[in-house]
Amino acid sequence: MFFRPSRIMVSIMSTPENVASHAAVRMEDVAKRAGVALGTVSNVLNQPQKVSQKTIDKVVLAIDELGFVPNRAARALAAGTSNTIGMVIADLSNSFFVDMARGAERLASESGINVVLANTDMRRSKQAANLNLFRQERMAGILLAPLPGADPTLLTSNATPLVFLNDAAIVGACTVSVDNEHGGYLAASHLLGLGRRRLLFAGDPDQAVPIADRYRGVERAVAEVAGATLELARTPEVQAENGRELGIELTQRASVDRPDGIVASADLLALGLVQIFGADPSIRIPEDIAITGYDNNRAAWDSLIPITTIDQPGEQIGAVAAELLLDEIRFPETHRHVHSVLQPSLVVRASTRRP
Amino acid sequence: MFFRPSRIMVSIMSTPENVASHAAVRMEDVAKRAGVALGTVSNVLNQPQKVSQKTIDKVVLAIDELGFVPNRAARALAAGTSNTIGMVIADLSNSFFVDMARGAERLASESGINVVLANTDMRRSKQAANLNLFRQERMAGILLAPLPGADPTLLTSNATPLVFLNDAAIVGACTVSVDNEHGGYLAASHLLGLGRRRLLFAGDPDQAVPIADRYRGVERAVAEVAGATLELARTPEVQAENGRELGIELTQRASVDRPDGIVASADLLALGLVQIFGADPSIRIPEDIAITGYDNNRAAWDSLIPITTIDQPGEQIGAVAAELLLDEIRFPETHRHVHSVLQPSLVVRASTRRP
DNA sequence: ATGATGAATTGAAGCGCTCCAAATAGTTGC
DNA sequence: GCAACTATTTGGAGCGCTTCAATTCATCAT
Structure with a gap:
């Protein structure tokens, strides 16, 4: 009942994977294998400068051998913060917004920050749901390209840093828009x-x-x-x-x-x-x-x-917004909200001037 | 140095928010406020049918009063699984892929599952990075619309369920493609x-x-x-x-x-x-x-x-892929990989036949 | 009343990781 | 060779939530 194959479908069955489920490789296993303490493995991953080269090598080897994949949920919980930011986009079908995403991604990645996207698909309820999702995920921050005329109250009141893209009419948060x-x-x-x-x-x-x-x-x-x-x-x-x-x-x-x-x-x-x-x-x-x-x-x-x-300048909007968000994330006390207005530019083609 | 304002920018400073940082509202606080046990609050959120209406009301009230936002990182860690799936998309500028995302989202949301997106932007390195990110996040599963000619080895070998979209040439995983x-x-x-x-x-x-x-x-x-x-x-x-x-x-x-x-x-x-x-x-x-x-x-x-x-049928590809993924997530032992091939359809317009 | 039965609630044991004080190893100067 | 440091490593205390066995409450037939 759940798995209802689509009308027209060629199906080739294959046996289920019988790989040993390595679902259970934890940092502790790596530590044991490498013969070091749990905390050392953590340091290798997060503060390698505090660990001797010899130890790093041992740990990295163990990680590879075991196929260890760190658990970000645990990391986020323990560290109290994630290093990914969420971007909620009004309409992914519109290339303007995709450009913004690209710009934000480029800038964030310079700081080793990941960006994940959620598509509002022009529906107000999805906008709220996505915003909630990211807040619950305790994302480091949120980039929001809102639906036109969105309710500013609903959006602003929260602890997670949030900057608005393509919307200047918000107070109490950074905004980046175009003139x-x-x-x-x-x-x-x-x-x-x-x-x-x-x-x-x-x-x-x-x-x-x-x-x-x-x-x-x-x-x-x-x-x-x-x-x-x-x-x-x-x-x-x-x-x-x-x-x-x-x-x-x-x-x-x-x-x-x-x-x-x-x-x-x-x-x-x-x-x-x-x-x-x-x-x-x-x-x-x-x-x-x-x-x-x-x-x-x-x-x-x-x-x-x-x-x-x-x-x-879609990419630029995204990049500037990411920059503002990162500032707010890193320096919450000294951060001041900024309303940045970028300038569009004229692209001349044949419809106004013969080449 | 970090905060480099863009070339052209009108800035309006405003005072930083002086809202009491409610960063610290935990489930325990809600429990205390409502006069119930920690576990009861959890049940209200996840198994309301196990809780009396009277208690639910008390707890919901407390949640509202305190502005409690559940911490998904903790939830994912404790429960050992998340209820969001990640979708890695080769090129968001291509509306075909955006359609797939929409379809996947629609189907997943029917089961209360969220979908977050990551844009590969046609770069092989980003594809790998995004895949890794989602695996580290312990997403319930991953939907991958890969770059053409992507390395199947790298992609398949892992514990997180993964289905391929728009690529039939993968064995050892579900695929959904079009004929x-x-x-x-x-x-x-x-x-x-x-x-x-x-x-x-x-x-x-x-x-x-x-x-x-x-x-x-x-x-x-x-x-x-x-x-x-x-x-x-x-x-x-x-x-x-x-x-x-x-x-x-x-x-x-x-x-x-x-x-x-x-x-x-x-x-x-x-x-x-x-x-x-x-x-x-x-x-x-x-x-x-x-x-x-x-x-x-x-x-x-x-x-x-x-x-x-x-x-x-972009949306259909996304929906079928999500369906297969959900099956694999829910019934890992009985799940069998399926290669689903959807049929495109002809849309007749004036370039072949006078209206 | 009383015991039985099921419903509702409790409280504590983790989930896997980061952080940090404490312990240990390694270096340098005299 | 020894004190005085510095560089590494260790191990345990949480992070906030889910789970589940144990406990308490509520109902009902006897």
Whole structure:
């Protein structure tokens, strides 16, 4: 009943392993084998500088012979602390978050700290469960890339050090986020610098805080240039499909009423626009309409006309967050919470400027 | 020196938390507070059916008042086993693997088991390190989506139950993989069923075992249909760029020499082809050339002409693997290793058949 | 009431490791 | 050769929790 084979399945049975279960090799066994005290084995593993080379060799040999694998549960219990940190990620399907994980991992490993991940999968209940799990595991610290609009109270009140990624709206903890307003400003300034004056922003600022921030940046850039205008085209979502719908709408306008520069609030949205305009011989990209995306997705790369975009420094976010967390772990008394805001950068491709 | 702020950073200092560090709430404290014995608290947590409702209430109240968080390290040590399983993933940037993680998680959570992830990031050394970490943590079991061509010896020899995902070439452990040969067969049969007779396979079978398998499936399908021919176009990689290069090459052929059906060994490759053919008014998709991809990536969805593709059952792989692992964990003596092979499925879109 | 029976609770023995005071071995200077 | 140190090694006391035999409580038939 429990083991229900999947519908279609070729099964080849093999005999169960009859290896002697070495489930029971403990440090004590190693000590005995090496002819030293238990504490010495522990020292070889954790403070080798306190042990003579001769003894180290004996112990290492015994460890190999016995296939000893230290028990971290016991270690964590005795030492009162683990050397792995847990990272709770809102959505692993989003490469932005995976980049953060990579950055955090890289930095942590420089200090010999491991990082394990838990996927929230966009579900609030899983976020809480994962957070709990890591706290119960007595992880040295937690990195949290929260769901948008998550309850800060629930998350902050605890003894385990915790830093927030991609969310600046938390007090009482370190946060690392990226300046979306500046990203919008960068994209718009780029278009304006190319001589575009009739800009259009695609996306709904009321739909998400980051998009609202981007929109504000665009507004600011436009306000700085005399004669520049800005139109807002709200889209229900930011998928390629929405971009195509908007694109079709724009192709039906008289060309003088069309924008000559579009800031899309996401790469997929930009992709949809490029697909439609690219298929219309009367519209040239970037001569007639220049388009920028946002996020530096694969989609932007893989478009027939590669899309200019705003790159979010995911790895850097992860690394800075790990750095802050390690500081809090190591120096709990002197640690001060920091709100770090990183800057996105413009990646110019063919959708705004001919190569 | 340690805390090196990133180049650009706005910092807002806040006072360190002066919350009473409740780092020290133990089960014993809860017991005292509730006026019961230590063991009773443990029972409330693990065997509530053995405890009277009145006592449960008292204990739960005390837990809340004290903010007690059970220590899993101690639990794992005392119980000799954890209830979380570790999953080591070759490449989290690949959504196929993320799907597997999601499937494993879903199934495990049905049994109250947690899943934590570690990203190998395509590096062999990290794969070994992560595996070690999980074994040291005494995870209940390990799910491994290994790097291609990984050393089976290193991986198998251990006491912790371990099942391999997306890799059938391992003996002495359960494996769950997908039938690439059948996938290739499906794609080719689809095209042949649409009346196509001059097929072309895009991709290099010598580059990876799965691609070779897919190619064999295509060959088999072609062999079954009289008059059908198959051409092999080797591409150095399977990116959109390679698809475009091949596409350009094909547009330069006389139309009678062109294939009327293309099986691309990956979606991005198909995307590149569709981009080129779509921009050439003399070639209609799918009338002149029908194209299939492989993997069911976002890229296939988001293409201007959505691409027919082969969907790999990532979630199912994860779920079946978790199921096998749980069986091995629960019934170590009766467990038999199983090699489960799942079937991919065809997803028809506009690149082969007009909607 | 009384003993019997089962349910609820208790309390202590570990789980495997780290940490540290104490004991021992090894060195150096005179 | 001996005191004075320093470098190693030792062994035992926990870390916080699960387990389980033993004990106490509650019920019920007699």
